[in-house]
Amino acid sequence: MAKSVADLVDLTVLALLAERPCHPYEMQRLIRQRRKEHAAGSPRGLYRAVERLERDGLIEPAETSRAGNRPERTVYRITAEGLERFQDQLDDLLSVPDTDQPTFATAVALLAHLSPESAARNLETRAVLLEGQIAEMAAQLVGLGRQLHRVLLVELEYTLTLRRAELHWVRALLADLTDGALGWDPVAIRSAPVPAPGPDAESGGPMT
Incomplete structure (x- = not known):
């Protein structure tokens, strides 16, 4: 079954947090650096993905910091359930041909x-x-x-x-x-x- 755009953005966030904890701004930087913008959607979409994943218990705040007058930045980490979900979804995407009609x-x-x-x-x-x-x-x-x-x-x-x-x-x-x-x-x-x-x-x- 084909994945929606939101599904793929969620998967991208889980992938980055499976590497190491980071905050959304850092995720955006890594996405641009690796030329994966198409998989992450807009910055707003990425923040919404973070909210969804936190609500579902797949990621959680690791720490919150503030630098000078800048807004607080929350560093997120993937949970055990999130890591299992990420691995299962990636296995499925790689192994099962997409039947959606292009x-x-x-x-x-x-x-x-x-x-x-x-x-x-x-x-x-x-x-x-x-x-x-x-x-x-x-x-x-x-x-x-x-x-x-x-x-x-x-x-x-x-x-x-x-x-x-x-x-x-x-x-x-x-x-x-x-x-x-x-x-x-x-x-x-x-x-x-x-x-x-x-x-x-x-x-x-x-x-x-």
């Missing part, structure tokens, strides 16, 4: 509602944008590779691999669309009869 997959499923010309134009635009994203990420990977340990960059490696695979698929689909191999007739596609469900459809699997 936005692009939904758009592709509705492709027959466009004319072939419109579909080709939009796919060509997507391919150009993907090429730009790939070039930018590849440059980032080289630059950050000189500063950060590779384990902190595997997420960027993964995203770059997905973008390259998507570009390859989009270009192949465009070629089939352009040379007629796709056999696109939107009206015929939309009016085609829907196949009747198989005998095992209600059971959700093959009959034994």
Whole structure:
């Protein structure tokens, strides 16, 4: 099951506190330093995550300090329950493929509602944008590779691999669309009869 944005921000906070106790400002600094802003949301979202996790007993205040006229800063630490929750969630995210339908997959499923010309134009635009994203990420990977340990960059490696695979698929689909191999007739596609469900459809699997 896909995680919500709030779930992922909570997970990020738990991950940082699993390393060592720190206050929210320090968490933000580490997130920026490691280029993980996308996983932590806005600063306000991070503070809300801290409030949720404290309320649920997954983190707790370790100490409170004040420097000069600055507001008090509370240093938080992860609880035993929080550490167990973090490890269980991370195990689940790493081991179980996400079944949530990506936005692009939904758009592709509705492709027959466009004319072939419109579909080709939009796919060509997507391919150009993907090429730009790939070039930018590849440059980032080289630059950050000189500063950060590779384990902190595997997420960027993964995203770059997905973008390259998507570009390859989009270009192949465009070629089939352009040379007629796709056999696109939107009206015929939309009016085609829907196949009747198989005998095992209600059971959700093959009959034994």
